[in-house]
Amino acid sequence: MKVDTNKIRELVKEAEVLHKEFQKGFLRVYSLSSSGDFGELREVLSELYGIIERKFDIASQIGRASSLLGGDFERLAKELQKNEHQMKFRLEELLLLVENPKMSFTEKAKINASLQRLLQFYRVYDYSITQTIQKLTGELEGLIFISEEGKLPPANIVDKIKKIENLDEKLELLISFIYYLYTNPSWVHKVEEALRDWHSKGLLWVEVRNVEKNSGVEREHAAKILEGLTLIGVVEKRERGGEYVYKLRGFGED
Numbered sequence: 001m002k003v004d005t006n007k008i009r010e011l012v013k014e015a016e017v018l019h020k021e022f023q024k025g026f027l028r029v030y031s032l033s034s035s036g037d038f039g040e041l042r043e044v045l046s047e048l049y050g051i052i053e054r055k056f057d058i059a060s061q062i063g064r065a066s067s068l069l070g071g072d073f074e075r076l077a078k079e080l081q082k083n084e085h086q087m088k089f090r091l092e093e094l095l096l097l098v099e100n101p102k103m104s105f106t107e108k109a110k111i112n113a114s115l116q117r118l119l120q121f122y123r124v125y126d127y128s129i130t131q132t133i134q135k136l137t138g139e140l141e142g143l144i145f146i147s148e149e150g151k152l153p154p155a156n157i158v159d160k161i162k163k164i165e166n167l168d169e170k171l172e173l174l175i176s177f178i179y180y181l182y183t184n185p186s187w188v189h190k191v192e193e194a195l196r197d198w199h200s201k202g203l204l205w206v207e208v209r210n211v212e213k214n215s216g217v218e219r220e221h222a223a224k225i226l227e228g229l230t231l232i233g234v235v236e237k238r239e240r241g242g243e244y245v246y247k248l249r250g251f252g253e254d
Contacts, residue, residue, distance in 0.1 A: 012140060015058045016133050018058060033115055056088050062080060063080070120181065123232050124232070174232075177228025184221075192229070194211045195247065208246075226244075234248065
């Protein structure tokens with residue numbers, strides 16, 4: 001059976017577009033996580049669930065097509081499908097809890113606990129989906145190149161090969177960040193809140209020393225947490241005056 005690589009390429013691109021849409025929508029969950037406005041939270045979760053259904057459908061189509069390609073592409077496609085299914089399940093779990101407009105104190109506590117689990121899962125999920133889609137794209141372009149003789153490697157393949165050189169550094173950052181999530185999750189929360197606090201005061205790009213000042217987290221640890229948050233896409237960074245400055249993704253955008 002002939003493999004329609006162009007069709008698979010379109011599916012992977014659609015998966016990337018949908019994930020960016022999901023990322024944008026999930027920012028609202030962060031802003032509502034401490035507001036106690038369960039009505040608005042329910043609306044946002046419903047919108048996200050609509051997106052995750054489409055994401056899971058696309059991931060399933062990629063998964064079915066991957067059996068024709070095999071190898072690493074099939075493995076990555078199954079990983080994508082698994083992660084989308086896990087997020088779909090977690091959103092369903094929380095949506096069921098916030099459906100009732102009249103909630104007891106116990107029910108609200110359950111919602112808050114489920115919401116915190118969702119927020120923690122999202123950090124790992126977002127990084128995993130982003131990396132998997134990038135790897136799927138690279139694998140697909142490599143397969144297309146191999147099947148077409150007499151061509152120079154596509155520019156994006158060369159670029160991805162160069163990016164592999166930074167993989168060890170990024171892996172170390174991710175391991176360090178996951179360590180903080182499990183041993184000192186309050187530090188991660190304090191660092192995020194410190195950025196929000198500076199943003200609310202009108203400071204868009206924040207230095208590590210200012211994060212340390214507002215969060216109480218020592219500079220060395222705050223810097224590693226900021227790098228981890230940057231790696232999974234929650235935070236953006238840029239270089240200014242020889243030092244890195246950070247801001248939460250979505251702040252200061254039109």
